[in-house]
Amino acid sequence: MPTTASAAPAHGLADVTASDSTLRRFLHGLPGVDAVGLEARAASLGTRSIKTTAKAYALDLAISMVDLTTLEGADTPGKVRALGAKAVRPDPTDRTTPSTAAVCVYPDMVPAAKEAVAGSGVKVASVATAFPAGRASLAVKLADVREAVTAGADEVDMVIDRGAFLAGDYMKVYDEIAAVREACGTSARLKVIFETGELSTYDNIRRASWLGMLAGADFIKTSTGKVAVNATPANTLLMLEAVRDFRAQTGVQVGVKPAGGIRTAKDAIKFLVLVNETAGEDWLDNHWFRFGASSLLNDLLMQRQKLATGRYSGPDYVTVD
Numbered sequence: 001m002p003t004t005a006s007a008a009p010a011h012g013l014a015d016v017t018a019s020d021s022t023l024r025r026f027l028h029g030l031p032g033v034d035a036v037g038l039e040a041r042a043a044s045l046g047t048r049s050i051k052t053t054a055k056a057y058a059l060d061l062a063i064s065m066v067d068l069t070t071l072e073g074a075d076t077p078g079k080v081r082a083l084g085a086k087a088v089r090p091d092p093t094d095r096t097t098p099s100t101a102a103v104c105v106y107p108d109m110v111p112a113a114k115e116a117v118a119g120s121g122v123k124v125a126s127v128a129t130a131f132p133a134g135r136a137s138l139a140v141k142l143a144d145v146r147e148a149v150t151a152g153a154d155e156v157d158m159v160i161d162r163g164a165f166l167a168g169d170y171m172k173v174y175d176e177i178a179a180v181r182e183a184c185g186t187s188a189r190l191k192v193i194f195e196t197g198e199l200s201t202y203d204n205i206r207r208a209s210w211l212g213m214l215a216g217a218d219f220i221k222t223s224t225g226k227v228a229v230n231a232t233p234a235n236t237l238l239m240l241e242a243v244r245d246f247r248a249q250t251g252v253q254v255g256v257k258p259a260g261g262i263r264t265a266k267d268a269i270k271f272l273v274l275v276n277e278t279a280g281e282d283w284l285d286n287h288w289f290r291f292g293a294s295s296l297l298n299d300l301l302m303q304r305q306k307l308a309t310g311r312y313s314g315p316d317y318v319t320v321d
Helices: 020-028 035-044 050-062 077-086 106-117 136-152 163-168 170-184 202-215 233-250 265-278 295-309
Strands: 064-069 101-106 123-127 153-161 188-191 220-221 255-257 292-294
Touching: 020 170, 020 202, 035 233, 035 265, 050 064, 050 295, 064 077, 064 295, 077 101, 077 292, 101 136, 101 153, 101 292, 106 123, 106 136, 136 153, 136 170, 153 265, 163 170, 163 202, 163 292, 170 188, 170 202, 202 220, 220 233, 233 255, 233 265, 265 295, 292 295
Parallel strands: 064 101, 064 292, 101 123, 123 153, 153 188, 188 220, 220 255
Antiparallel strands: none
16 A cells, blocks of 8 residues: 655655755656657547546546635635635535535635635645745745644645756755655645746656655645646646656655646546556545646536536536636
């Protein structure tokens, strides 16, 4: 049975993080990514058709994997409470609709989110570490994390220092992730955001994936949703390969969260096929796979009703987030 990074931060690859030189040697020793082959496989898996009964299961599974998110300067406690109520009961007219996995908010909105989802299985996730740019001192980043955890966040979504990573200062990135992991304690799972659209190459995404897992990430996450290029089938496939290979080598299972740009049920189902065909069924659970999205949930609900009734709902069927 695989362990989680939180439960077992020590793993069989601890020696590769002993120094900057050993870490660099390991990361640059990872196999190079065949970009053409990666994109072709992602496109091929995206053409798989799903029958009606399987589609019903996939829609419910996708709903249960959504991190319903609001990360705007205009967020208010009232907006967050409304979002939390939607996460707990996405379709008030149909009690068979599963709840979403989590509500994701800024640290100061965690208390309102906790109040809204109290008594349900919905988690509260909080972005931290000077999200989305990550341009702050480590002391400020850790204070951000501790504020969220003290307020009751079940999960913390941190951003890596992309500038340090792109400059080749891998040990700085590793040390920051490890420090945030420690600040999360045993009460909060850690999602590490790479901002794949800023990493330029697939090789960098592979290196960042392994770096995050080595440092103790419970999840590796594509994006903040705040840049032009966010989650794609290809970069998510690459990260799924990384968590699969990491578990095979260490026994530690790490989750994956594509975020940004996934807006339709059709898109979500394509990503579920990627999970099943790449990492395997063990990841087809919201403990190990999430969608960072908000508008996606509305389309999933509309497609779910279409499957049940044979017709699409009117525009007032779902709330507009």
